[in-house]
Amino acid sequence: MKAKLNLPLPDAESLARSDTLKARILAAIRQNGPMPFSEYMQRALYTPGLGYYSGPAPKLGAEGDFVTAPERSPLFGQCLARQVAEVLDALSGGHLLEFGAGSGRLARDLLRTLAELDALPERYQIMEVSGELAERQRAFLQAELPPELFARVEWLAHLPAPDWRGVIVANEVLDAMPVERLRLTPDSAVRLGVDEQDGELAECELPITDATLQRVADGLRPLVQPDRHGYVAEVNLNIHPWLKSLADFVEQGAVLLIDYGFAQQELYQPARSKGSLRCFYQHRVHDNPLLWPGLQDITAHVDFTEVAESGFDAGFRVAGFTTQAHFLMSTGLLESVPTDLPVVEQLRLAQEIKTLTLPDEMGEVFKVMALTRGIDRPLMGFQLADLRHTL
Numbered sequence: 001m002k003a004k005l006n007l008p009l010p011d012a013e014s015l016a017r018s019d020t021l022k023a024r025i026l027a028a029i030r031q032n033g034p035m036p037f038s039e040y041m042q043r044a045l046y047t048p049g050l051g052y053y054s055g056p057a058p059k060l061g062a063e064g065d066f067v068t069a070p071e072r073s074p075l076f077g078q079c080l081a082r083q084v085a086e087v088l089d090a091l092s093g094g095h096l097l098e099f100g101a102g103s104g105r106l107a108r109d110l111l112r113t114l115a116e117l118d119a120l121p122e123r124y125q126i127m128e129v130s131g132e133l134a135e136r137q138r139a140f141l142q143a144e145l146p147p148e149l150f151a152r153v154e155w156l157a158h159l160p161a162p163d164w165r166g167v168i169v170a171n172e173v174l175d176a177m178p179v180e181r182l183r184l185t186p187d188s189a190v191r192l193g194v195d196e197q198d199g200e201l202a203e204c205e206l207p208i209t210d211a212t213l214q215r216v217a218d219g220l221r222p223l224v225q226p227d228r229h230g231y232v233a234e235v236n237l238n239i240h241p242w243l244k245s246l247a248d249f250v251e252q253g254a255v256l257l258i259d260y261g262f263a264q265q266e267l268y269q270p271a272r273s274k275g276s277l278r279c280f281y282q283h284r285v286h287d288n289p290l291l292w293p294g295l296q297d298i299t300a301h302v303d304f305t306e307v308a309e310s311g312f313d314a315g316f317r318v319a320g321f322t323t324q325a326h327f328l329m330s331t332g333l334l335e336s337v338p339t340d341l342p343v344v345e346q347l348r349l350a351q352e353i354k355t356l357t358l359p360d361e362m363g364e365v366f367k368v369m370a371l372t373r374g375i376d377r378p379l380m381g382f383q384l385a386d387l388r389h390t391l
């Protein structure tokens with residue numbers, strides 16, 4: 001087999017696993033007809049035992065396919081912890097619930113810093129859709145945390161009961177939810193899907209039969225102003241029901257969402273007329289989501305205007321929106337670095353700070369949004385720059 005897109009070939013075992021998943025997807029297409037892209041993405045990422053997140057692929061970190069902020073530096077979790085501590089203080093206690101905890105590094109850094117700040121949550125709860133990752137998180141946290149901190153961690157099988165108070169954190173979780181792909185032209189809109197062609201997966205166009213999706217397509221057209229070549233836009237229809245499910249149990253608290261994305265006006269620029277869908281495979285980025293299902297991450301930029309509107313509709317206040325760089329600066333990124341470190345350590349920390357904050361690294365494309373309920377005080381993370389007016 002020849003390497004596609006100049007990517008390194010997977011090993012034989014990984015390739016066999018991907019072939020099994022592809023065969024299942026093709027069988028579903030043969031049985032039910034072409035599937036919407038969102039269904040393909042759900043299967044490619046979350047099929048138990050075979051999907052990218054639910055299977056044995058290494059995923060995060062140097063040996064994996066991509067690196068998130070908590071993987072880059074513990075400074076990220078230390079800053080986030082100060083914001084969490086402020087909210088827990090306003091609530092006089094409460095829980096901390098992390099969605100999609102990845103390797104467990106963010107949980108470790110949050111718990112360690114909250115312990116130092118004497119602001120530990122009653123419980124550190126983790127809601128993780130991937131059983132494989134939940135097992136890795138358990139082993140990692142047990143090895144990294146002292147027993148009294150590890151004892152506070154619990155993995156939830158269901159969302160909490162409705163009298164819940166505390167802080168919810170989700171770093172790079174919205175971008176891992178399956179998206180719909182729409183192709184808009186001045187006078188038409190189609191839903192992109194996946195079909196079979198000569199025994200292989202192939203992109204196809206499907207009519208829009210769903211009223212919600214038609215409304216979304218009609219709403220997007222004036223924004224993207226497509227020409228006759230068309231404009232591809234990704235739409236995450238899971239955001240609204242997901243935020244609604246949070247509003248159903250949060251009596252009082254804050255939801256801190258960190259992800260790469262933009263306000264709508266900036267997201268749907270002519271330069272992104274092919275969409276923002278990207279695939280990560282062994283630290284290479286490309287745009288073919290049909291390649292090696294289960295072996296690569298598939299993500300799309302987050303539309304933060306949609307997040308804000310859905311959050312408001314669900315009953316939250318949109319309490320802040322800013323860049324990751326401004327959020328980290330506002331929560332003490334620079335002040336927290338010790339000055340008495342050996343030079344090598346200082347250089348390492350300086351490099352980590354650059355990666356987290358520089359505009360051409362993670363500083364600007366990553367945003368932080370806070371949704372609150374029953375908390376009126378301004379949040380420290382948004383004191384340097386609040387970009388809510390851009391939403």
Ligand SMILES: C[S@@+](CC[C@H](N)C(=O)[O-])C[C@H]1O[C@@H](n2cnc3c(N)ncnc32)[C@H](O)[C@@H]1O
Nearest residue numbers: 053068100101102127128129130171172173176
């Ligand atoms: C890109 S990874 C980010 C991991 C980690 N938060 C980090 O920053 O390193 C996405 C994570 O979200 C999880 N995930 C996706 N959808 C989820 C959902 N609806 N509920 C909980 N976890 C979810 C995935 O299994 C995975 O752990």
